[in-house]
Structures are given as structure tokens and as C-alpha cells.
Amino acid sequence: MANRIHPTAVIGDGVELGDNNDIGPYAVIVGPTVIGSDNWIGPHCVIGTPASDRGAPHPAAWHDAPVGDPEQDGFGVRIGDGNRIREFFSVHQGTKRPTTIGSNGYFLRSAHVAHDCRIGDGVTLGSNVVVGGHSEVWSLANLGLGVVVHQHSRIGPGAMVGMGAAVTREVPPFTISRGVPARVTGMNVVGLSRRGVSPEAIAELEPYVIQGAGELPELPAELAKLLTEWAREGHRGEH
Structure with a gap:
């Protein structure tokens, strides 16, 4: 058209x-x-x-x-x-x-x-x-009202950043961050659940994306691909 x-x-x-x-x-x-x-x-x-x-x-x-x-x-x-x-x-x-x-x-x-x-x-x-x-905002991320992202920052796939937060560094994938400066407060459980991730897999994913510990659990192909690319670019680790 x-x-x-x-x-x-x-x-x-x-x-x-x-x-x-x-x-x-x-x-x-x-x-x-x-x-x-x-x-x-x-x-x-x-x-x-x-x-x-x-x-x-x-x-x-x-x-x-x-x-x-x-x-x-x-x-x-x-x-x-x-x-x-x-x-x-x-x-x-x-x-x-x-x-x-x-x-x-x-x-x-x-x-x-x-x-x-x-x-x-x-x-x-x-x-x-x-x-x-x-800056980079990876796929499926959600930034709330009035979020400010400092230059050269990275926000991982599926991350949710709460309204009014100030991102000054890297935000891990599929986490929830809040505050000034933004700090991780947990996993984006709702977003992961909506995409078919089980509670058990979410529990295994948390140390993987936040501390860089453990192995990537079994996930839907789209999410696994995003997290593999994130890790390949050297973003996996403590935040």
C-alpha cells in the first residue's frame, strides 16, 4: 500500500x-x-x-x-x-x-x-x-516513564527499567531495575513467564545473567538466541 x-x-x-x-x-x-x-x-x-x-x-x-x-x-x-x-x-x-x-x-x-x-x-x-x-537498548526491553540513559550505556534484552530511573552503566537481561542510579531489584518474572519460561528456568537464569554463574537454562529459542548474543559480546557478569 x-x-x-x-x-x-x-x-x-x-x-x-x-x-x-x-x-x-x-x-x-x-x-x-x-x-x-x-x-x-x-x-x-x-x-x-x-x-x-x-x-x-x-x-x-x-x-x-x-x-x-x-x-x-x-x-x-x-x-x-x-x-x-x-x-x-x-x-x-x-x-x-x-x-x-x-x-x-x-x-x-x-x-x-x-x-x-x-x-x-x-x-x-x-x-x-x-x-x-x-547507547544500546536490546530487543524486548521496556523503559518506563522518564528514564534517563547515560551515553555509552547498555540495557540487556528483556530488561525492564522503572519510571524515573537513571541508567549509568549496564543493565542485565530480563531484570528489573529501579532508582537513581538504577540498581537491579530482581528478575522480570512477568515478562519471562509471558514468553513461556518456567519458574524453575527463571530461578536458574537469575545467577546466570546477574553474577555470570552457572549455565544458560533451557529457554524458548528467541530468548536463548538473545542471551547467547549478549554473552558473546562480553556483557555477562556481575553488575
């Missing part, structure tokens, strides 16, 4: 759109940006403006084509499919790598993703969440 773009929206040069996207009033999307299909992008969203860097150029990309090759220069924005992006959401261009957002996410009002971030699939960012530059 064709994209439905409100006449007040601004779509700059260098923006590639898939199919069946809804783009609301006064949204601004500038390139280089690649957006997949079936996304809902609400009013006043801003996607692809320059990184927050005093020394970086700030081109008026809504007027002029972007300068440089994103494949070589490591900037741009990449967004997948099936996301629900609510009003006043914003995401900045990358500087060393594209800023990437996966598929099937839900991004509430006024959430912000800074430059060079990587956001996985099925992520939820609550209203007024701010994710600092070069």
Missing part, C-alpha cells in the same frame, strides 16, 4: 520510505534516513536531524540534500518495520555509525534517541525517556 503522508509533513532529500507508513502532521524527516514499512509516525516527530555536538555541522537538511555517503561516513538513521512512534518523538543522525531502531517497537510521546544508538526489536520507550549517545 502507498504511504499516507500529511501535507504539512516535511520529507527531506535522502529519505527512503517503504510501504504503508502513516506520517502525521508537522513531522520532519531528513536524510540520510531509511524507514521500512507499516510504521505509524505521529505529529511533530523529528527524525534525522544532526547529532547533539557543538562542533558538528548543522545543515538545513530539510532544504538541501545531505552531504557525504552514509555507507562510508557512518552516519544516517535506520528504522525497521511496524513501529508505533508517538507525537514529539525524536532521533538524531549517527556520527560514527547509523542510529538504528529495529521493528515492532512502541515509542511514546517525547521520547528521544540520541546519535549512534542501537535500539532492538520490540522495545518500548515510555514518555520522556532519553537515551544518550552510543
